[in-house]
Amino acid sequence: MARQQTELEPAFLLAQRPYRETSALLEVLSQNHGRVGLVARGARGPKARQRGSIALFRPVLISWIDGGELGTMTAIEAAGPDIVLDGERIFHGWYVNELLLKLLQRHDPHEDLYSNYVETLGLLQGSSIEAETALRRFEKRLLEGLGYALPLDQDFDEGAAYRYRPGVGFEACLRQDEEGSYRGAALIALRDEVWPARELLRESRRLLRAALAVQLGGRALETPKLLRSMRQLGNSQD
Numbered sequence: 134m135a136r137q138q139t140e141l142e143p144a145f146l147l148a149q150r151p152y153r154e155t156s157a158l159l160e161v162l163s164q165n166h167g168r169v170g171l172v173a174r175g176a177r178g179p180k181a182r183q184r185g186s187i188a189l190f191r192p193v194l195i196s197w198i199d200g201g202e203l204g205t206m207t208a209i210e211a212a213g214p215d216i217v218l219d220g221e222r223i224f225h226g227w228y229v230n231e232l233l234l235k236l237l238q239r240h241d242p243h244e245d246l247y248s249n250y251v252e253t254l255g256l257l258q259g260s261s262i263e264a265e266t267a268l269r270r271f272e273k274r275l276l277e278g279l280g281y282a283l284p285l286d287q288d289f290d291e292g293a294a295y296r297y298r299p300g301v302g303f304e305a306c307l308r309q310d311e312e313g314s315y316r317g318a319a320l321i322a323l324r325d326e327v328w329p330a331r332e333l334l335r336e337s338r339r340l341l342r343a344a345l346a347v348q349l350g351g352r353a354l355e356t357p358k359l360l361r362s363m364r365q366l367g368n369s370q371d
C-alpha cells in the first residue's frame with residue numbers, strides 16, 4: 134500500500150532532539166492531524182538546508198510521508214513571522230508545549246486545539262495579566278478537547294465554597310474557609326473565561342492544575358520547576 138503524503142500542513146514545532154549523526158526527531162502540532170512525530174533527515178549540521186526553518190513558536194508549512202508511528206519530513210517552510218516570547222514568557226510557551234506533549238496522543242486530532250494554541254501564543258506576548266488569562270483559558274480548553282472538561286455548567290453561588298471531586302463534580306462545602314475548596318466566584322469566572330480580579334485567576338489556576346494532574350497520572354511537569362529555579366536564582370542575586 135502506498136504511503137500517504139501530507140503537503141504543506143500548517144504546524145508548530147513542539148520539541149526536537151538529535152537523531153543519529155545529522156538528523157532530528159521532531160514533535161509537531163499540526164492543524165489537521167494533531168500531534169505528529171517526524172524524522173527530519175539531514176536537519177542538523179552546518180550545511181543543513183532546513184536548519185534555520187525548524188524553531189519553536191514559528192508558524193510553518195510542513196510536508197511529510199506517513200511511516201507508522203514516525204513519519205519522514207520532506208519539506209518545511211516558514212508561514213509567518215516568529216512569535217517572540219521573552220523573559221518568563223518563554224517558560225509559559227514551553228509549559229504549553231509540554232502539556233501537549235504529555236497529554237496528546239500522536240495522530241489524534243482535536244477540534245479547535247490548533248487554533249487555541251495559536252491564539253494562546255499570540256496572547257502570551259501581551260501584558261502579564263493577558264498572559265496569565267491566556268494560560269488559564271488554554272488549560273481549560275485543553276481539558277475540554279481531551280474529553281475531561283470540568284463540570285462548570287451548574288449554578289454556583291458567588292459567596293459559597295465548593296470542593297471538586299474528580300469524576301463526581303463540585304459539592305458545596307459547609308464552611309467557606311474549608312481547606313482545598315474553591316469560591317463560587319472563581320468557578321463562575323472560569324466558566325465564563327472572564328476574571329474580574331487577579332485572585333480569581335490564582336484560584337482558577339489551582340483548580341486547573343489539580344484537574345491536569347489527574348490526567349498526567351503522576352508525571353511531573355518540568356517547565357514550572359525550571360521557572361521556579363530561575364526565580365530563586367534571580368532572588369539570590371539581588
